[in-house]
Amino acid sequence: MKNDLATMRCDIFCTVVDNYGDIGVCWRLARQLAHEHGVAVRLWVDDLASFNKLCPEADASLAQQHCREVEIRHWNAQLPEVAPAQLVIEAFACKLPENYVAAMAAREHKPVWINLEYLSAEDWVEGCHELPSPHPSLPLTKYFFFPGFTPKTGGLLLERDLLARRDAFLNNAAQRQAFWQTIGLEMPAADTLKISLFSYENVALPKLFDAWVQGAQTVLCLVPEGRILPQVEQYFKDASFDRLRTNGSKEVWQRGKLEVRVLPFVEQERYDELLWACDINFVRGEDSCVRAQWAGKPFVWHIYPQHDAVHLKKLRAFTELYCTGLPPDAAQALHGLWATWNDSGGSGQFWDNFRKHNNILRHHAHDWAQQLSGNGLTLNLLDFFNSIDRMRDSQNFSLDRHSL
Numbered sequence: 283m284k285n286d287l288a289t290m291r292c293d294i295f296c297t298v299v300d301n302y303g304d305i306g307v308c309w310r311l312a313r314q315l316a317h318e319h320g321v322a323v324r325l326w327v328d329d330l331a332s333f334n335k336l337c338p339e340a341d342a343s344l345a346q347q348h349c350r351e352v353e354i355r356h357w358n359a360q361l362p363e364v365a366p367a368q369l370v371i372e373a374f375a376c377k378l379p380e381n382y383v384a385a386m387a388a389r390e391h392k393p394v395w396i397n398l399e400y401l402s403a404e405d406w407v408e409g410c411h412e413l414p415s416p417h418p419s420l421p422l423t424k425y426f427f428f429p430g431f432t433p434k435t436g437g438l439l440l441e442r443d444l445l446a447r448r449d450a451f452l453n454n455a456a457q458r459q460a461f462w463q464t465i466g467l468e469m470p471a472a473d474t475l476k477i478s479l480f481s482y483e484n485v486a487l488p489k490l491f492d493a494w495v496q497g498a499q500t501v502l503c504l505v506p507e508g509r510i511l512p513q514v515e516q517y518f519k520d521a522s523f524d525r526l527r528t529n530g531s532k533e534v535w536q537r538g539k540l541e542v543r544v545l546p547f548v549e550q551e552r553y554d555e556l557l558w559a560c561d562i563n564f565v566r567g568e569d570s571c572v573r574a575q576w577a578g579k580p581f582v583w584h585i586y587p588q589h590d591a592v593h594l595k596k597l598r599a600f601t602e603l604y605c606t607g608l609p610p611d612a613a614q615a616l617h618g619l620w621a622t623w624n625d626s627g628g629s630g631q632f633w634d635n636f637r638k639h640n641n642i643l644r645h646h647a648h649d650w651a652q653q654l655s656g657n658g659l660t661l662n663l664l665d666f667f668n669s670i671d672r673m674r675d676s677q678n679f680s681l682d683r684h685s686l
């Protein structure tokens with residue numbers, strides 16, 4: 283790489299729309315740039331309370347602090363006058379402050395300005411990835427950078443050692459036991475089906491719970507605190523089954539073959555262990571969905587709902603890509619459960635069908651993670667940064683020669 287990353291600086295700007303996905307992606311990228319590549323990263327975020335959920339060591343009252351090798355800045359109405367970094371990342375088209383853009387334009391060596399986009403498996407993404415968008419009035423160009431699942435996209439965020447850490451965890455009973463202890467449980471019996479459930483409010487929850495309650499296998503369902511919790515409570519109230527125990531913030535319910543435990547929201551680095559420890563993961567949004575894919579286990583995606591059902595097109599695009607290579611009946615079983623969970627169809631046998639194909643779905647999930655792992659977003663981003671920077675150098679060089 284041409285640039286010396288050890289002296290390189292990067293500013294990431296993030297506005298929290300709602301939930302944790304925007305800051306989740308930015309925080310992950312920031313840590314990886316700093317930790318694996320030695321880049322000096324400044325993360326500007328407008329909502330420190332949300333950031334604090336992912337990184338509890340952060341103090342939401344501080345305007346400036348360092349967490350895990352990253353400088354965290356509270357981004358409020360008036361951004362102080364600061365020297366822009368060489369690499370500037372505007373996450374999810376959040377609008378950069380005008381004084382910062384003016385300072386970028388004033389630099390002799392212009393920063394490389396990236397708009398990091400949302401993840402989608404739709405076809406058009408390949409055509410838009412890395413497209414330039416010249417500023418209408420200033421000598422600046424912004425580039426679109428699209429994460430994605432194919433080699434012609436920006437790839438997915440993946441820490442260098444993640445898959446090795448996952449495999450070490452899965453192959454080491456002591457590590458797994460330690461994980462269960464941290465959430466206050468004994469290691470579940472081998473024949474218990476362990477499911478994590480991170481989801482938005484979901485009309486399909488009662489029928490899914492019914493299937494687990496009435497099923498042949500014991501199900502331990504771990505629910506991180508969040509938006510689906512009131513519905514979980516309602517399910518047990520409606521069925522007149524009393525809450526089994528309440529222990530501080532930890533709640534436990536049981537009915538038939540189903541036991542539900544509520545977990546506190548854990549810091550972002552620890553969420554992976556929950557996904558690795560479970561047999562099936564229900565995830566949502568963007569970042570947890572990617573982490574479930576790296577876990578290499580069957581998963582069910584609750585996509586972030588958008589106006590006019592545009593999210594269903596995204597869901598279809600991903601499902602089709604993900605199911606490539608699966609036998610038709612296993613693909614159909616996956617489609618059925620995912621459609622039910624996203625309230626877009628799906629028929630009565632959605633859960634039993636999915637379970638029937640468990641082995642094949644498990645192998646497929648493992649292979650899928652392996653297949654995607656060669657396309658890491660952070661390295662792609664740094665390569666792209668270097669290629670733009672080099673291109674500008676050569677343009678400046680030929681301009682200089684012309685002016686000789």
Ligand code: TRH
Binds near residue numbers: 506548569571
């Ligand atoms: O929180 P989300 O619903 O975020 C969404 C999506 O990103 C969506 O695309 C975006 O438009 C919308 O927000 C505004 O789901 P997501 O993306 O999975 O983010 C959750 C983050 O929280 C992720 O980084 C994992 C992390 N997490 C923890 O750190 N600890 C936990 O205990 C859990 C359950 C999650």
